[in-house]
Amino acid sequence: MKRIPIIAANWKMQLTEAESKHLATFLKENYQPSADLEVLLFPSFLHIASVRDIIAGSGIYLGGQNLSFAEKGAYTGEVAAFQLADIGCTHVLVGHSERRHYFHEDYETVNQKVKAAISSHLKVVLCIGESADERKAGVTEMVIVDQLESAFSGIDHDKLASMVIAYEPIWAIGTGKPPKPEDAAHVHQIVRKTIRRLYAPEIADNIRILYGGSIDAKNIKAFMAQEEVDGVLVGGASLDAKKFLQCLKNWKD
Ligand code: 13P
Numbered sequence: 001m002k003r004i005p006i007i008a009a010n011w012k013m014q015l016t017e018a019e020s021k022h023l024a025t026f027l028k029e030n031y032q033p034s035a036d037l038e039v040l041l042f043p044s045f046l047h048i049a050s051v052r053d054i055i056a057g058s059g060i061y062l063g064g065q066n067l068s069f070a071e072k073g074a075y076t077g078e079v080a081a082f083q084l085a086d087i088g089c090t091h092v093l094v095g096h097s098e099r100r101h102y103f104h105e106d107y108e109t110v111n112q113k114v115k116a117a118i119s120s121h122l123k124v125v126l127c128i129g130e131s132a133d134e135r136k137a138g139v140t141e142m143v144i145v146d147q148l149e150s151a152f153s154g155i156d157h158d159k160l161a162s163m164v165i166a167y168e169p170i171w172a173i174g175t176g177k178p179p180k181p182e183d184a185a186h187v188h189q190i191v192r193k194t195i196r197r198l199y200a201p202e203i204a205d206n207i208r209i210l211y212g213g214s215i216d217a218k219n220i221k222a223f224m225a226q227e228e229v230d231g232v233l234v235g236g237a238s239l240d241a242k243k244f245l246q247c248l249k250n251w252k253d
Contacts, residue, residue: 003208005224006164006231007248008040008125009238010065010093010212011047019239020047024054026241031248033059038231039248040125042093045079052088063091063125066099069112071119081120092117095151096127097170107150114151118159125164125233126151127212128191132171140169141190148194157199165191165209166233172213174236181222181229184211188228217246224251 011020020043031039040061043051052062068078084092094117095110105113110126117124128147130140144167152160167187172178188209196204211223212233223229232251238244 003206003230004036004038006038006040006208006210007251008042008210008231008233009244010042010233010235011044011239012065012235013044014239015044015047017047017050020044021050021054023241024051027060027245028055028058030245040091048087048089061090062088063093064089065093065096067092067113067117069109069116071116081116081122085120085122089122091123091125093125093127097129097168097173110151111153114155118155123162123164125166127166127168129168129170135169135171140187144187144190145194148191149198152198157203160199160203161206163207165207166212167191167209168212168233174214176214178214178219181226184223185226185228192228217243217250220247220251
């Protein structure tokens with residue numbers, strides 16, 4: 001089966017509502033949907049409904065940047081999986097390094113969030129990646145394998161098919177210094193090998209693995225050209241409507 005590539009935009013905590021609406025409107029008006037690419041936006045929770053209304057019928061997918069580990073109830077300030085699904089999200093980011101770092105999300109929490117997302121039929125985009133120190137210490141593979149094994153603990157084979165993995169080396173996020181595309185692809189191979197071991201060859205062959213960290217309109221093509229790279233998760237360059245549209249146009253010849 002051919003893996004349809006994904007270009008996803010993580011708007012993080014960067015935009016006003018007017019800015020989110022402007023970006024969504026610009027994409028809706030200027031991006032021609034195509035069967036060989038999936039486009040996915042992760043706005044702030046606050047702007048999901050506005051963005052949803054603008055991109056309706058455009059073929060662009062919508063996701064939450066985070067979700068609660070809990071299913072429902074008295075969890076002040078949290079947003080549950082069912083609420084994201086209810087408002088029109090099809091996807092959710094889980095385990096972004098900013099959440100692991102600033103909000104102390106440990107392996108168990110990430111695993112609980114994966115389970116919560118699955119229970120509301122959201123497609124998980126699981127973020128993994130090593131820090132600069134871990135890379136220097138030569139333990140990237142160990143870190144990646146630990147992150148995958150813990151996140152997928154207790155998750156059945158049939159649930160893996162809808163998952164997406166985003167390899168985001170922490171040292172490459174927001175630094176303008178991505179790895180060489182072939183070095184990212186090497187880590188993607190480790191991810192796929194791990195999925196093969198934990199699950200089955202056909203699951204590993206079909207799962208999409210994105211790269212994230214300092215992707216822009218200039219380097220996107222070199223990453224997407226790697227056999228092992230099934231798409232990208234874009235931060236900074238997705239905040240500028242023209243730059244992100246360039247990414248959507250430049251990813252292949
Ligand atoms: P940048 O593209 O700004 O490096 O951010 C990447 C990222 O964290 C996407 O989730």
